[in-house]
Structure formats: C-alpha cells, structure tokens
Amino acid sequence: MAVNPFQHADSASSVSGPPSGGDYLADSIFRIIALSCAALIVVLILYILWEIGGLAFPAMAQHGLSFVSGTTWNVGTQEFGVLPEIWGTLYSSFLALILGGTFGVAIAIFLTQDFIHARLAAVFRTIVELLAAIPSVVYGLWGIYVVIPMLRPVAEWLHSELGFIPIFGTELSGPGMAPAALVLAIMILPTVAAITVDAFRRIPYKVKEAAYGMGTTRWEAILKVMLPTASSGILAALVLGFGRALGETMALAMLIGNSNQINLSLFAPANTLASLLASSFPEAGQIEVQALMYAAVVLLLITLIVNIVGLGIQQYTVRKFEGKA
C-alpha cells in the first residue's frame, strides 16, 4: 500500500481542513473583545459626563443657575459667575465663524470649481490641511508676537476715526477679542474648507454640466446651482467649525486677555470658558476647582449640542445624495 496522499488532511492545522473547535472559540472570543471595544467608546462619553458632572455637583448645588447669569469671578468672596465667559466664548466663536467661514467656503469653491489645475489644487489643499496641523499653542505664540503688533496700528486708527461705533469702542491694549478671533478664524478655516469641499464633491458632475449647458457663466453656475445644492453640507461645515471654535483653548488663553467683562468692542480683552479653565485651574483651590468644573459642564453642554446639530445636518446631506447610508 502506498502512502495515503490525503493523510495530512486529518490534522486540524492544515490549510484545507475545516476550522477546529478552537478556531470557533477564538473567533467568538475575538468578536466579544471587538464588541466591548466598540461599546467602550459609548461608555467613555457617558463616563466623561458622569465624572465631570460629579465633580461639578457641589458647585451646581450651591450656585444653581445664578452661576450662568452671574458676572463676577471672585475666589475671595466665593462668588462665581460665568456670564462674561459664555459671552466671550460665543462672541469670539461667532466672529471667527464669519471670517473663517467666508474664507473656508471661498477656498472650497476655489478648490473644487476648476479654478486651477487638479494637481495644483491638491498642493493647495495640502497647504490648507497644514494650517490645521500647526498646534494651537504655536498659533498662540505667533499671535502674541506677530498678529497683535500688526493689528495695533489698524486698531488705533479704527478707534480714533470710528470710535463712536461700539465695536471699535476701546483701544487695543495688547491681547483682546480681535487678535483672538483672527487666530481662531485661521484655526477653524481648514475644518470649514474640508467639509465644504466634501459637500461640493458629492454633487454629481452632471448637475454642473447641465448648468454650463444652459449657458451660465462660471459664477452663475456656482451661485445659482452649486451653492444651493451644497447648502446643507456647507451649513454642517459652518456649524462644526463653530463647535471647534467654542472648544479652542490655548491660543485663546494666550491672546484674549483673560478679562472678566462683557464688552462689544473688538479691541477689549475678554475671556472664554475654555481659557478660564486653562488659566485658573493650575492655581485653583478646592472650592474654585468645583466652580471650574461647573464651567466645564457648561462648555461641554454647549459644544455637545452644537456638534450634534452639525453632525445631524452632515448625515442628512450624505443621505440626500447617496441614499440611505
């Protein structure tokens, strides 16, 4: 009798053999591990909410809603109110959104509507993405030594000529709302541009061809066809950019001046929730830490709401163009 040619097929480790019981066991263990890692992400955000909420609880119980409407932050008298910080957060983010949003959407149009050769567009996109890669703290340093000195003569002129308008109502003494918002705008520009580019890319090419076929100029096609079609995607980009701006910390902590006041003026120092946390936390005692945690809860709620709205709009856009995902 010759050697059985199928002999090796009996061993379970062979390639052609059916999976052994051990393989199935490994498979289900692997599945359980992967499942728990996916679940961990959900647990993580609940845990974050729970922990921050837990630390903030004493301050919440003590100050209640007066914390949100109060305007003084005095550790000595234990008076804590974050209305100026909420104002500063929203105002700086809003200014950054106007500037960064305009530039971001314009750059997205520039990149997607055949203004330059595709290869050049790729280079330019890399430049915009590199803007996002530069660390916040480096922008802060750059803001202090480049933006503020550059802005000062402009601010002086605006204040002396147009000082009767509230937004130019004070002089720029150094750090303030304008340099902070300017740097913030640069920081959210890549976010807005990237999501807007995606929104334009989703529009089928036929739509633009049809518009050109009707004899439109390039800008008639963009303004009357492309922008309305991409509008929900652009809205998502703006909302998510706004969310980014709300949470930005270091650059603002270095540039906004950390002053506890509500002022419409672009040149007055102000403060934001995130920079209040960054600048007060390292030296805070226990009671102030609790108040700061309360401020963190306020920031968390604002950014969560804004981000969820933005993501909702984005998902709606994807579905509109690609059917149910």
Add this chain to the structure above:
Amino acid sequence: MSDIDLTSRPQESQRLSLERRPFELRALTSGLLTGMTWGIAILGSIPLFSVIIMLVAEGGARLDIEALTALPPAGFEMGGGFANAIIGTLVMVAIAAAISIPIGLLAAIYLAILDPHSPLAGTSRFVAKTLTGFPSILAGVFTYAVLVINFGYSAVAGGVALAVLMLPTVVLAAEESMKQVPQKMTDAAYGMGCTRSQVIWKVVLPTGLPGILTGIMLAVAGAAGESAPLLFTALFSNYFMSELMEPTASLSILIYNFSAMPFDNQIELAWAASLVLVLIVLVFNILARLIGQSKV
C-alpha cells in the same frame, strides 16, 4: 433653480442668448468674483507662510545643541534648553498610542466588519464623530477627575488624556479604510473556508493597512501638538522625568509657560521649542501622506 424665464420676456431672452459677449454685466461679475476668489485663496495661505517664516527665523536662530540637550532655565538665567520637554512629549504620546491604537482598531473591526448595522455600531460611530469635535481641554478635565485626584499629576495621566483625543481619529480612519477593502476579496477568503478572524487578520487588516496607518499617524500628530489637556494632567516639570507617575514636562506647555514670561531668553526658547514641535507634528503628517498614497 435658475430664475431665467425664457417665455414671458422676449427681450430678456434675447439678452441671455448663448452667445457670450466679454463686456456684458454677467461676464464682468463672473470675472470680478473669480479675481476675488483668487485673492481670498492667496490671503488664506498667508498665515501658514507667516508662521513658518517666523518659526524658521526666530526658532532656527536659537535651535542648537544646548537647546536640545539642556534643562529649562529659571527666571533671569541665560542659555538652557528643553530636552526634558521633548522626552516628556514623546513619552506621553507613546503612552497615548499604546492605549488608543489597540482599542481603536478592535472597535473599528467591529464597526466595519463584524456588525456594521447593529444599533451599538451606529451609536458608537456617532459618539466617535462627536468626540472628534470634543474640546480637548475637557479630556484633560475628565482625566483630572478620574486619575489626577487619586494619583496626582503624572505622565500616565497625560497619556490617558491624549488617548481619549486620539481614539476617535483612529477608530474612524481605520473603519473607513477597512470598508474600502473589496467585498470580493473577503468573499473569496470565506469561500476558501476561512474563519472570520482569519479573514480579518489575513485579508482585511493587511489590505486596509495604509489607510489605518494614515489615521494613526494623523492621530499621533494631533496628540503631539495638544496642550490644553496636559495642563490638568501632566502639569510641568523643570527636570528630566525619572518615573511615569510624576509631573512631566511637555513641549506645548513649555511654549505656553515661556510665551508669557518677560525674559527674552525664555521667549527665544519658546520659538525654538515651537519649531521642534511643529517639525515633530509635520513629520507624522508627511508620513501619513506618504503611507496614504499607496492605497488599495
């Protein structure tokens, strides 16, 4: 969408004929807007060049062996460097990577392959997306509440805070690139009698690897540049780290601390440290790009 009405106004339709005249209003408007867009695009890239020029001019002037090997100077001292901050940054990013990459990859495998349409997958995908827009300072506050209160400021706490920030980037990028693996390849592997884990380890992961690595590199680059969460978790130290459970220096916190000091020496060092930090971040970004180019 167009408000060009061809039926009711014959003269109007005459004017909007297909023939294009170079000086009619709409052509001029189009040209003007095109010029403005070019202007905005060029203006938008000025900050990047300004930052880079300043970093090279101010930081490059001070970047020498002493800056890379010495400890930070105190108050009026001259000289000094930020060697401990470079080490601290690298150690904390390594800790963050060691935590977030395995968890992120496994979660991505679940989201992309094992059960993409389950409610859990939908929820954790949404949560991961929400976390990408999560203010980084809150990751620091969270880690402070969990770890620092009990164990004090440490490199480990800093690493955990950075891991929270890296996790969503890793998950979403890995999921995306695993989804790009052609269905035919996995079908073929199943057809050969592979078990699910064999398909994942031998087909899906190797094929999706470039995309996964790109995501990891971008997450690492982002973590290296983070500063806000480290204020609450790693604090700072003027000395070399000797163990993982003590306050640790990082480049970003050094820049933050030194930028506000009234001494020229410290400000020069802040610029040099910024140059080093940006170089670290850019190296990872460029790696991400190079790996990403060799896609499936």
